[in-house]
Amino acid sequence: MQEYRKIIIQKEQIVPIAEKMRREGRYLVMIHAFIDKDGQMDVSWDYAVDPAVESYHVLGETELPSIGGIYDTAATWPERELNELFGINFEGLDTSKRLFLPEDMLETQGRGQIMVTPLSELVEKNRKEEA
Amino acid sequence: MSYIVPVGPYHPALEEPIHARLYTEGEVIKDAEVFVGYNHRGIEKLATERNAIQTLVLVERVCGICSHSHAFTYAMAVEAINGVEVPKRGEYIRVITAELERLHSHFLWLGIACHIIGHDSMFMHIWDERELVMDLLEKMTGNRVNYAMVTIGGARRDISDELRRELLAACDKLKAPMDRIVEIALTDRTIALRTKGVGVLKREDALRMGAVGPHARASGVKIDVRKDAPYSSYGDFDFDVPVVDSGDVFARVVVRALECYESIKIIRQALENLPEGPINLGSKLIKIKEGQSVARHEAPRGQLSHMVVGDGGFHNHRVSIHVPSYKNTPTVPFMLRGNTVADGGLIIASIDPCFSCLDR
Numbered sequence: 001m002q003e004y005r006k007i008i009i010q011k012e013q014i015v016p017i018a019e020k021m022r023r024e025g026r027y028l029v030m031i032h033a034f035i036d037k038d039g040q041m042d043v044s045w046d047y048a049v050d051p052a053v054e055s056y057h058v059l060g061e062t063e064l065p066s067i068g069g070i071y072d073t074a075a076t077w078p079e080r081e082l083n084e085l086f087g088i089n090f091e092g093l094d095t096s097k098r099l100f101l102p103e104d105m106l107e108t109q110g111r112g113q114i115m116v117t118p119l120s121e122l123v124e125k126n127r128k129e130e131a
Numbered sequence: 132m133s134y135i136v137p138v139g140p141y142h143p144a145l146e147e148p149i150h151a152r153l154y155t156e157g158e159v160i161k162d163a164e165v166f167v168g169y170n171h172r173g174i175e176k177l178a179t180e181r182n183a184i185q186t187l188v189l190v191e192r193v194c195g196i197c198s199h200s201h202a203f204t205y206a207m208a209v210e211a212i213n214g215v216e217v218p219k220r221g222e223y224i225r226v227i228t229a230e231l232e233r234l235h236s237h238f239l240w241l242g243i244a245c246h247i248i249g250h251d252s253m254f255m256h257i258w259d260e261r262e263l264v265m266d267l268l269e270k271m272t273g274n275r276v277n278y279a280m281v282t283i284g285g286a287r288r289d290i291s292d293e294l295r296r297e298l299l300a301a302c303d304k305l306k307a308p309m310d311r312i313v314e315i316a317l318t319d320r321t322i323a324l325r326t327k328g329v330g331v332l333k334r335e336d337a338l339r340m341g342a343v344g345p346h347a348r349a350s351g352v353k354i355d356v357r358k359d360a361p362y363s364s365y366g367d368f369d370f371d372v373p374v375v376d377s378g379d380v381f382a383r384v385v386v387r388a389l390e391c392y393e394s395i396k397i398i399r400q401a402l403e404n405l406p407e408g409p410i411n412l413g414s415k416l417i418k419i420k421e422g423q424s425v426a427r428h429e430a431p432r433g434q435l436s437h438m439v440v441g442d443g444g445f446h447n448h449r450v451s452i453h454v455p456s457y458k459n460t461p462t463v464p465f466m467l468r469g470n471t472v473a474d475g476g477l478i479i480a481s482i483d484p485c486f487s488c489l490d491r
Contacts, residue, residue, distance in 0.1 A: 002360045004211060004424045027354070028341055029425065032438045034449035046425055046438070051360035053425045073461030074341030078453075100168040100490060114173065119180055 003052035006044075011058045011065065014045065018067040018075075021047045028071045029053055031078035033086045035116060043088060066090040087112020132157060136472055138479070140169045146243075147486040151463070151479060158471045163464040165479075170490035178450035183209050183283050184416055186447055190437070191277045193452060194488040196239065199225075199232045200430035201437070202281035205450070207362060207426035208439040209283055209419055219406040221285030222364040227298070227401045228272065228280045229428070230394040234305075235264040236431035237345075237387040237394075240483045241312070244384060247477045248325040253315060260308045267301050270294065285411025295402050302399045309395075313388045326381035330466040330478035333378055340465070341458045344433020345390060346482050348374045349382035356429040368400045380481045387483075418445055430455055432483050454488035 009017065021028070029046040036042045040060040045067070047054050058064065068076040068090075079090040080099040101114065114122070134155045140148035148169035154162040174193055178186050190201040203225055210217060217225075238261035245253040265275055272278035272288060280286055290298070316322060332342065337350035347354050355372045357365040373389035375382040419441030428435045433455030440449040459482040466478050 002207075002211070002362050002427060006423065025338070027343075027434075029427065029434070029436055030438070030451070030453045032449075032451045034440055034451070037442055037448070044438075046436070048360070048427075053360075053427070055423075055425065072340050074339075074458060077457060077461055097166070098168060100171045102168070102171075115176060119176060122176075 001051075005049075005052055005054050007054060007056050009056045009058060011061050014056070014058065015065050015067060015070070017056055018045065018070045022070050028067075028074045031075065031082060033082050033088060033115075035086075041086070041088065043082070062086075062088050064088060064090055066093045068093060084111055085115040087116070133161075136475075138475055140166075142476065147484065149460075149479065149484065149486050151467075151475065153467065153472060153475055155472055158473070160467045160470055160472060160475060163467040163475075165460060165463050167460060167486055168490055170487050172491060174491040175450055175452060178447050180446060182416060182445040183419055183447070186450065187281060187283070188279070190450070190452065191279065193491055194454070194485055195276050196236050196485060197232060197430045197432065197435070197488065198277045199228050199280060200428055200435050201452070202279075203229060203363075204426050204428040204430075204435050204437040205439065205452075206281045206283050207428065208424045208437045209417075209441070211424040211426060212422040212439060212441050213283075213417060213420050215284050215412065217285050217363075218409045218411065219364065220289075220408045221410040223401045223405055224286035224288070224290060224410060225281060226364050226368075227290070227398055228268070228278055228286075230398045230401075231264055231268050231271070232278075233394045233431040234391055235261055235268065236483075237391050238264065240480075241316070241384065241387060243480060244326075244380070244477070245322070247480055248321065250319070250321050253312075253319070253322075256308075257312055260305065260312065263301060263305060267298060270297070282411050282414065283417055284413070285409070287411065289410050290402075290405065295405060299399065299402050302395050302402075305395060309388075309391055313392075316384050316388050322384065323381065325474075325477065326384060327377075327379060329380045329474050330470060330481055331378045332462055332466050334376070336462065336465055337378070340462050342433075342462050343458045344429070344431075344455045345383060345386045346433060346455075346459045346462070348372065349386045350378040351376040354434075356427045356434050360427060362426070362428065364401070365397075367404070368397045370396050380477060383481050383483075416445065418443060419447060432456060432485060432488075433459065452491055454485065454491075456482065456485045456489040460484060460486075460489060 027048040033043045044057045082088045136153040138151040140150045150166040152164045191198040242257035334351040370393045421443040438451040442448040
């Protein structure tokens with residue numbers, strides 16, 4: 001059975017943990033984010049420590065270091081995604097090009113608004129823009 | 132002479148939208164960039180306003196090829212949060228569907244690869260055999276694309292004795308055409324000329340960029356969630372993970388062709404040892420407990436992960452879906468460098484990309 005281990009860390013630990021995992025040959029499964037029910041950002045770095053997933057969580061931070069220098073595109077693509085969808089900034093990450101959202105959506109409904117704003121508000125905003 | 136050659140987002144060789152920009156010197160690609168996001172449908176956002184049963188229907192529509200993989204993975208994540216134990220028969224049926232899905236997906240890709248290199252007789256031959264698998268999926272699930280075989284806590288449809296015998300007979304029936312397909316793939320001069328040494332991804336690059344699935348295994352990386360982190364009933368079955376070292380398009384053909392044998396091996400074992408008992412825990416709509424989990428599944432193209440957060444209500448608080456093409460697509464520019472423009476379409480297609488999956 002696959003196991004999921006949640007570990008809370010400080011943002012200063014993100015890079016050392018990534019370096020350790022890379023040295024051990026662990027796969028970066030994904031970097032996720034969500035706004036928890038208290039309204040704070042929860043960003044997690046999931047590594048395959050088979051058969052488990054070790055998930056390192058940083059809470060309440062939207063300015064974070066990038067681990068692109070360690071995991072290359074396996075890290076920079078999720079980081080770019082989180083920048084577009086949640087507005088999280090990763091230090092040193094190139095965000096000059098779009099990844100998933102159209103450029104006009106980045107300018108209007110905006111970087112960081114899609115996953116943060118309730119769906120009903122996004123629909124209303126879209127209606128107003130179309131009108 | 133230097134040119135910038137745009138490929139896509141609408142291109143005859145690639146049925147899904149991706150835009151690649153090839154920076155060429157004469158016929159040779161010196162550098163490349165890929166752009167995705169033409170299919171972004173906001174599925175993760177939509178999932179936050181749906182309950183678990185509605186989400187199964189939604190996530191199946193992330194992809195038309197590996198639809199079962201998405202429902203399977205989402206269900207595993209919710210079951211992990213809620214501490215649900217799925218009946219063994221339900222698990223076996225999920226695995227049988229997953230391996231049939233892998234078979235049709237690999238047949239589909241092998242056919243398309245042959246079509247791209249102009250070997251259309253092989254393309255039609257492979258797709259003809261794929262129809263047998265599609266017919267089995269239709270008979271088993273009622274559908275050719277979105278199978279709707281998964282529910283939270285098990286499978287939605289049982290396999291009758293008659294169908295079980297039919298599926299076992301189909302495993303035998305597939306053997307001869309598969310032998311022929313593999314023999315042609317391994318020995319045909321046209322396939323060798325167009326694929327050997329083309330679009331190479333070295334092992335260290337595959338590891339660094341986190342390539343997954345058959346794409347990584349064709350670069351000598353032995354990675355397969357079914358073995359590395361066994362889930363569902365995969366631990367009950369004996370199968371191998373084919374790995375090839377050369378890292379070129381030919382290696383990707385070989386790995387996928389050999390994996391078809393392994394899928395049949397798993398399906399046969401599951402059918403022969405299909406446990407008695409219920410297939411699910413009933414159809415009552417459940418609340419997703421407060422908590423978080425990540426489930427991983429070896430989809431046809433590689434590791435698929437669903438992260439689910441529940442807040443104790445009926446709706447998901449968050450669903451985060453990441454597909455194999457998410458990891459494999461960034462390797463494309465690496466593979467294109469040093470190859471000719473004529474091979475560009477084949478190299479992009481060689482990762483078996485699914486941009487519908489990737490964009491969500």
